[in-house]
Amino acid sequence: MIWVVGNGGMLGQELCRLFDTEKIDYSGTDRELSILETEVLKKHAEKYNPEWIINCSAYTAVDKAEDDRDSAFKINRDGVENLAKIAAVRDIPIIHISTDYVFDGTSAVALKEDAPTGPIGVYGQSKLAGEEVLRDQCLNHFIIRTAWLYGQYGPNFVYTMLKLMNERDSIKVVSDQVGSPTWTGDLSQLILRIISDKSNKYGTYHFSGEGQCSWYDFACEIYRLGRQKGMVESECDIAPCTSAEFQTRAKRPAFSLLSKEKVKSEIHFIPPEWRASLRRFIEEITERDII
Numbered sequence: 525m526i527w528v529v530g531n532g533g534m535l536g537q538e539l540c541r542l543f544d545t546e547k548i549d550y551s552g553t554d555r556e557l558s559i560l561e562t563e564v565l566k567k568h569a570e571k572y573n574p575e576w577i578i579n580c581s582a583y584t585a586v587d588k589a590e591d592d593r594d595s596a597f598k599i600n601r602d603g604v605e606n607l608a609k610i611a612a613v614r615d616i617p618i619i620h621i622s623t624d625y626v627f628d629g630t631s632a633v634a635l636k637e638d639a640p641t642g643p644i645g646v647y648g649q650s651k652l653a654g655e656e657v658l659r660d661q662c663l664n665h666f667i668i669r670t671a672w673l674y675g676q677y678g679p680n681f682v683y684t685m686l687k688l689m690n691e692r693d694s695i696k697v698v699s700d701q702v703g704s705p706t707w708t709g710d711l712s713q714l715i716l717r718i719i720s721d722k723s724n725k726y727g728t729y730h731f732s733g734e735g736q737c738s739w740y741d742f743a744c745e746i747y748r749l750g751r752q753k754g755m756v757e758s759e760c761d762i763a764p765c766t767s768a769e770f771q772t773r774a775k776r777p778a779f780s781l782l783s784k785e786k787v788k789s790e791i792h793f794i795p796p797e798w799r800a801s802l803r804r805f806i807e808e809i810t811e812r813d814i815i
């Protein structure tokens with residue numbers, strides 16, 4: 525039995541859908557069984573006796589975190605510590621999801637797992653603290669850092685763009701932040717692979733779609749595919765802009781392209797090219813899915 529923590533989130537829901545399809549036995553929990561409640565968590569683990577814990581829960585409001593440091597650290601650090609301790613005591617592996625926001629964005633080359641970290645915002649700092657406590661408390665861990673996540677079951681950049689492209693004649697999108705998008709469908713397949721292989725190649729891994737782009741490039745591809753499918757009903761001009769022109773509460777790393785060499789060589793999982801995954805995602809969704 526697999527314990528999916530955070531089964532109500534964008535990744536958690538996608539993962540549970542995959543487990544349903546694959547007929548994998550799991551127990552999913554979210555807010556109703558808070559990762560901050562140690563005793564309740566322990567009881568759940570005793571009752572279900574999971575073989576793996578997968579933590580998809582997190583505090584993910586990047587801008588809000590700047591003014592809500594306590595909550596971000598509680599969930600992204602303390603909550604992870606609670607799960608790590610349960611995994612360690614029960615001697616079961618834990619898969620935890622982290623982020624490209626642990627980096628400062630100044631690298632000029634694709635970031636390897638051992639590249640120096642240096643988060644520039646509270647969210648990234650809290651996620652890095654979660655990684656550190658997990659490494660400290662539970663040897664049998666997989667930390668998967670991912671980036672620019674989108675999928676069917678949560679608000680995300682693709683949905684935002686499709687909505688805006690239908691509402692406006694023109695939009696501006698930042699072109700000076702470079703990385704690579706990740707479809708929750710692909711990340712779920714990676715998690716499934718780790719579990720199915722009963723992998724013990726513990727450690728930190730980077731995972732996102734193959735290739736690289738800016739948010740502007742990503743938006744242009746969403747527009748092209750959206751028009752092709754008829755999900756964007758009228759023409760919309762997409763123009764590049766700078767991060768300085770599009771101010772947000774939290775700073776974002778300018779460059780956060782993740783190197784996938786380790787996941788390929790150790791887990792033997794090949795990340796699909798980001799454009800191919802975006803095409804599959806847009807083929808799969810309908811107007812009604814857009815949040």
Ligand SMILES: NC(=O)c1ccc[n+]([C@@H]2O[C@H](COP(=O)([O-])OP(=O)(O)OC[C@H]3O[C@@H](n4cnc5c(N)ncnc54)[C@H](OP(=O)(O)O)[C@@H]3O)[C@@H](O)[C@H]2O)c1
Nearest residue numbers: 530532533534535554555558559581582584621623670673
């Ligand atoms: N989204 C991205 O672009 C992105 C990029 C890189 C990495 N990641 C990482 O990928 C993982 C999955 O992200 P996601 O976008 O799927 O996140 P999400 O949609 O925000 O889902 C997180 C889930 O955790 C729940 N949660 C929050 N506090 C909790 C608590 N105390 N106890 C139990 N559950 C709690 C949330 O409930 P509420 O909704 O009620 O808060 C939500 O259902 C996270 O670790 C995130 O940091 C995300």
